[in-house]
Amino acid sequence: MRFPRDLVWFAALLATLLAVGVHNTTAAADGPVDQWWAPGSDRPLPAYVEYDDPAGRIGLVNTAGTITTAGHPFFEPIGTNGRACVTCHQPADGMSVSVATIKRRWEVTAGKDPLFAMIDGANCPNQPAADPASHSLLLGRGLFRIALPWPPRDDKGQVVTPEFTIEVVRDSTGCNSGPEYGINGTRHEISVYRRPRAAVNLRYVASSGFGVSPFIGKTGQLAAVDPETGRPLNMNMMADARKSTLKTQAQSAAHDHLQVAKPLTPEQLTQIQDFELQLYGAQAVSNVAGKLVEPDGPSGIGPEAMAKGRDGVLGNNTTQYVIPMENKWADLPAGKTPAEKARNEFLESVQRGHDVFFYRTFWIKDAMHINSVGLGNPIKRTCATCHGMHMTGMDTANGWMDLGTTNHPYALEPAESPWAKDLPPLPLFKITCREDLPPHPFLGRVIYTQDPGRALISGKCEDVGAIVIQQFRGLAARAPYFSNGSAANLRELVDFYDRRFNIKYTEAEKTDLINFLESL
Amino acid sequence: MRMNRPQLVALLLLAPAVLNAAPPVGSHISFVSCPIIRDTRSVPCWLSDYRSDRYYLTIQSDVSAEVQPPYLGHKVLVEGVVTDKPQICGGIVMSDVHLSVMPELDANCNEQLPAEDRYVIDFNPRPPGPSAGRLAFAGAPGTPRQAAPPARGPQTINIYFDFDHGVSFRHPSALSSVLNAAKQIGAKRMNIVGVRGAHRLSDGTLLQEAPNTGQRRAQEIAGLLKGAGLDLPGAVTWTSGESDADGVDDWQSRRVTVELLP
Numbered sequence: 001m002r003f004p005r006d007l008v009w010f011a012a013l014l015a016t017l018l019a020v021g022v023h024n025t026t027a028a029a030d031g032p033v034d035q036w037w038a039p040g041s042d043r044p045l046p047a048y049v050e051y052d053d054p055a056g057r058i059g060l061v062n063t064a065g066t067i068t069t070a071g072h073p074f075f076e077p078i079g080t081n082g083r084a085c086v087t088c089h090q091p092a093d094g095m096s097v098s099v100a101t102i103k104r105r106w107e108v109t110a111g112k113d114p115l116f117a118m119i120d121g122a123n124c125p126n127q128p129a130a131d132p133a134s135h136s137l138l139l140g141r142g143l144f145r146i147a148l149p150w151p152p153r154d155d156k157g158q159v160v161t162p163e164f165t166i167e168v169v170r171d172s173t174g175c176n177s178g179p180e181y182g183i184n185g186t187r188h189e190i191s192v193y194r195r196p197r198a199a200v201n202l203r204y205v206a207s208s209g210f211g212v213s214p215f216i217g218k219t220g221q222l223a224a225v226d227p228e229t230g231r232p233l234n235m236n237m238m239a240d241a242r243k244s245t246l247k248t249q250a251q252s253a254a255h256d257h258l259q260v261a262k263p264l265t266p267e268q269l270t271q272i273q274d275f276e277l278q279l280y281g282a283q284a285v286s287n288v289a290g291k292l293v294e295p296d297g298p299s300g301i302g303p304e305a306m307a308k309g310r311d312g313v314l315g316n317n318t319t320q321y322v323i324p325m326e327n328k329w330a331d332l333p334a335g336k337t338p339a340e341k342a343r344n345e346f347l348e349s350v351q352r353g354h355d356v357f358f359y360r361t362f363w364i365k366d367a368m369h370i371n372s373v374g375l376g377n378p379i380k381r382t383c384a385t386c387h388g389m390h391m392t393g394m395d396t397a398n399g400w401m402d403l404g405t406t407n408h409p410y411a412l413e414p415a416e417s418p419w420a421k422d423l424p425p426l427p428l429f430k431i432t433c434r435e436d437l438p439p440h441p442f443l444g445r446v447i448y449t450q451d452p453g454r455a456l457i458s459g460k461c462e463d464v465g466a467i468v469i470q471q472f473r474g475l476a477a478r479a480p481y482f483s484n485g486s487a488a489n490l491r492e493l494v495d496f497y498d499r500r501f502n503i504k505y506t507e508a509e510k511t512d513l514i515n516f517l518e519s520l
Numbered sequence: 521m522r523m524n525r526p527q528l529v530a531l532l533l534l535a536p537a538v539l540n541a542a543p544p545v546g547s548h549i550s551f552v553s554c555p556i557i558r559d560t561r562s563v564p565c566w567l568s569d570y571r572s573d574r575y576y577l578t579i580q581s582d583v584s585a586e587v588q589p590p591y592l593g594h595k596v597l598v599e600g601v602v603t604d605k606p607q608i609c610g611g612i613v614m615s616d617v618h619l620s621v622m623p624e625l626d627a628n629c630n631e632q633l634p635a636e637d638r639y640v641i642d643f644n645p646r647p648p649g650p651s652a653g654r655l656a657f658a659g660a661p662g663t664p665r666q667a668a669p670p671a672r673g674p675q676t677i678n679i680y681f682d683f684d685h686g687v688s689f690r691h692p693s694a695l696s697s698v699l700n701a702a703k704q705i706g707a708k709r710m711n712i713v714g715v716r717g718a719h720r721l722s723d724g725t726l727l728q729e730a731p732n733t734g735q736r737r738a739q740e741i742a743g744l745l746k747g748a749g750l751d752l753p754g755a756v757t758w759t760s761g762e763s764d765a766d767g768v769d770d771w772q773s774r775r776v777t778v779e780l781l782p
Contacts, residue, residue, distance in 0.1 A: 214699065214748045215692035217583075222747040319653030361648045363632075366593070373689040376580055376589025378557065378632070380564050380648040436732065438623035438685055441591060 035092035036105065039077035039084035039114065042070040048303075050284055051092035055476035055518040058094050059284030059293075059303040060200070067275070073268040074275050079258025082114030085250070085272065088144070088196040088257065094281055094474025095200035099142035099485070106132065106139060120145040120257055124175035124191065137173065137425060141485030143193035144257070145175070148242075150183050150190045152459045155224045155242055162459035163434050166190070169448065170428035192451040193426060194239050194483045200281040201306050201473050204392045206246055208234045209312015211397030218373045218398060221458070235398045239467050239483045242457045246273040280306035282473045283519050288346040292519055300324035301519065306391060306473060315390030322384050322393055323472075323520065325354045346515060353516025357383045362503040366442035368402035369466055377442070383497075386469065393472035393520075400454045400466040403500060405482045407465035408448040410500050412486040426450040426484060433461035440464060450484060476518040490514045542573045542612060543722070545604045548768045549575075549614065550721045552597050552622065554629035555590040558609050561635055563644045565609035566590060568598055570722075575600070576611030577619060579641055580648065583689075584655035587617045592630050595622040597683050597719065597727070599771050609639045618771040620683040671704040675780040679741060683717065683774060684729050686740050695744060702750050702780050709781040710750065714738025714758035717774030720767040729774065734758035741776045754781075 035051050047065045050057040069075035074085040089095045097115075105113045116135055118125045121144060127134035137143040152160040171177040175191040183190055212234045216223050223232035224244040235241035243249040247269040254260045264272075282303045286292055293302035300309070300323040315322035329351035335341035364370060365378035370386050379385070386401060387393035395401070404410025413424055431447040439445040440461050447464050455463035467483045475481070480488045487493035494513050498505050505513070543549050551570040555577065558565050566577040566589045577598065578587040590596035600614030607613060645656035679694045681687075687695075702710070714734035719727040735758040742756045765773065 213692055213696055215695045215744065217692050218689050220687035220689060220691035220695065220744070222744055317651040317653040321650075359649050371591065374583045374585070374588040376557075376566065377591035377593065379580055379589075380559065382649045384650055436730070437736075439625065441621070441623070441625075442593065444625050 035090070036101070037075070037086045037090055037092075039075065039082060039087055040070075041075065044068055045075075045091065049091065051477070053092070053094070053283075053477035054100075054479070056283060056287045056292075057285035058092070058281060058474050058477040060091055060095075061280045061303040061307045062278055063280070063307050064274075064278040072271060072275070073264065074272050077114070077258075078264070078268070079254060079260045081117040081119065081259045083117060083258050085199070085253065085258070087115050089199040092477065094198050094477035095279070096196050096198045096474075096478040097142065098478050099140070099480055099488075102138055102142055106135070111135070117257075117259070119259055120147070123173035123193075124178065124181055126178065126180065127174070137193050137485075140425065141193075142195055142480055143485050144196060145173075146192050146194050147181070147187075147189040147256070148192065148240075148456045150188050150456075152456055154457060155244065155248075160457075160459035162455075163437055163461040164431045164455070164459075164464070166452070167430040167432075168427065169430045170424065172423060172425055172427050176427050176429075190429075190452075190456060191427070192456070193485075194451070195480070195485050197238065197470060198281070198474055198478060199276055200279050201392060201471055202246060202276040202279070204306075204309070204311045204389065205236055205394065205471060206234070206277075207311035208232065209396075210314050216398045218369045219460075219462070221460075223398065234396070235400075236394055236468055240454045240457050241398065241400060241468055246276050280304075282306050283476055286346060286519060289343040289350075296328065298323075298325040298328045300391060309391040311391075312396070313390035314388055314396045316384045316388035320390050322358065322388060322390060323354060325351060327351065349512045349515040350519045351516075352509075353512035353514070353519075356505075356509050356513045357387075357516060360503075360505075360509065362501050364501060367404070368440070368442055368462060370401050372441055372462070387472065389471075391473075393469075395469045399469040400463065401469060402442075402453070402465040402467070403497075404465070405467065405486060405496070406449050406451040406453060406484055407443065411450055411465075411484075412496075413450075431455070431461070431464050437461065453483075472517065472520045475520055490517050493517075543602050545602050547602050548599070548722075549602055550597070550599045550719060550767045550770065551723070552595050552721065552727070554626065554631065555592065555594075555596045556631040556633060557589075557592060558633040558639060559635040560609070560639055560641045562641045563646075563648050565611075565639070565641055567609055567611045568596060570598070574611045576608040576613050577617060579644055581644070581656045582646055582651065584657040586657065587619060590619050591621050592632065593625055593627065595624075595626050595629055596620065597622060599719075599769075609641070616769075620685075620771065620774070623682075623684045671701040673705065673782065675701045675705060675707075677701060677778045677780070678772070679776045679778065680771065681717070681737060681774040681776070683719075683727075684733060686736055687744065695741070695748070698745060698778050698780070699748055699750055702752070705780060705782045707750075707752055707780040707782060710745070710752040710754040711779040711781075712738050712742050712745075712754070712756045713777045713779075714741070714756075715773060715775050715777070716758070716760055717770070718765040719770040719773070720765040722767060726765060731760065733774075734760065737776045741778065745778075754779075 044066050047062050050059045077084050088097050090097050093101055105115050121138050122134045123137050151162055154160050168176045175181045179185050211217050212232050214232050224235050225232050226245050233244040235244045237244050237249050243252045250272045251264055254264050280303050284302055329347040332344035335344045361380050361382055363378040371377035389396045429449050433439055433445040449465045452464050454466040481493045494510050553568045553570050556567040563580040565579045568575050578589055597620040600617040603613050603615050605613040677698050714737040716734035717729045738756050738758045
């Protein structure tokens, strides 16, 4: 008799949970510092583990059971700078790394942790390593430097003739106008600054089950293909989609961030890929409501739900939902005790937050790669229109869009003044699109941006500031948000959308939406 | 014929009304104007004014819609045939509607109207939020899909474009059709012709695409097909424009023609 694969691993998981206890964590007793996974820690990663986060606890499920990390290329310092993949993809931080964790590492190690390696952990590699000001973007916003070639190169490394010119308007970090690292420097690089993405639930992120064809559905351009299979990919792996399989991303990251002396071996790449495809994570416990995972609870909540869910499914519909809740937390009883009352009120708020996310319409306007894909500008839709991937809230197909997180006039750009204590921290570029081609449909031919996003790979004017949508799971563990870390917390994230699209959320709607997001 | 003074005055008073009268049913109409979006209790509808008439263009739906909405912030090139169907959203209904967003930004095109009780969209195939689980214009669940017969012999496939635009969201399906047809007929040769489109508007104006448009389209399509693995010998050529624009189906002039030969 054959059991479904889901059933087999779930039974194994259950046995493990019974053996070790659901709340067995490596952290709680010794405080948050011990949640840190240093490279080469040589400790097992359990089949299930929870870590404290600001909203409660995040849970991670490893469907392969407990794994030994000794010798594992994800956990070992395989590069030359002492880092491992786990350095920036911390289990306790939902497999990203929060700015709170980064600050703690600076304090604990006096800035000597490999996390602060000068290649990308500093605003520019030529700055003094011991000075925290050299790492201000990492310490302040959790941003790593991403150095990209100019002119752009596609995912095969071929030079792309850009549809635009680029100038440095504000060089906040001193890198983009320098003689070595500047655009016109000897290395011909552009430095942009981005958050590390969550290396969890990647079965969903890497799935090409919906809306993927040889030609990108939103632009008609060529989709990246898997070099091993030749099949087109959804290109949702990285902020600019410059690498689109787990293996090519790992190889690229090992070179760029770990400074490996030689490329990873096929065996190492397979080990990393296998690990990333067996790891799932989501919020498991709320500070207010306690356990979020309950036998009769919503089927889309918790890490086990992620491990069991179907990938490559469009969820922006009433048959498969983005985050299935089944109205399980609507109209709960008042509660007999204060704790029960608080729990039920919180869970009802989460349910309402889901409904705001899924049903609350507003006008989405001038957002490249959503208003430009046949729906019109503006469209009256909901959050779930763009965040439509079942279980993750990503885009199912090639998911880069310009919400305005990095582009003028919507990006966070405090007005400068003689009285301002801090200058805007990020660089600012001026993009001028070629006259002989159509302009950007919503921004015209001159665009100011902190990060040109996908355009630094595709060379397309229409891609300026377009960033691949990130997943929603484990959010509470990995602030700040957006690729440029411009939202310090979920309130700022919601406020950004509220301003950007003139949604006019009520305070109650904002609270509900935040409670929903931090419960994912 | 000599008119007396009262007759002349009457004619002059009548002239604007005659000039502004809605075109007769069945006539082709083509104009460039700002789109207008009107909210309704369900999905918004799109309209555009030309002369003294308001035309209904389409509604918000999803990517499966035959007529996809234009953009505020841009003028839209409208082509259609006037019908006598009941007005929708206060606009004259046309058939064979083709809309093309004009590429340059135009800040004057920014009219967004609120919902009014008298304008009801009761045929919308999907609400403004989540769908019922399928594309708006897909067949009902369980409806068998009509599979196209396999291609045989030489194939000519036209790929149509928005005015002055290159490849966009409209084209993955057409490009995939070329790949499939080439595979089915075992194509050995491929010729690609890019056409610079021209339009005769209803006011007589001839609207032509940028001079390099045909070349740009032909080369872009050739590059994409080659990148997708269809690397066949053949010619990639382009025209500098069509002179026979007459205001009837001129949208077909904005195209690339791909000829596949076994």
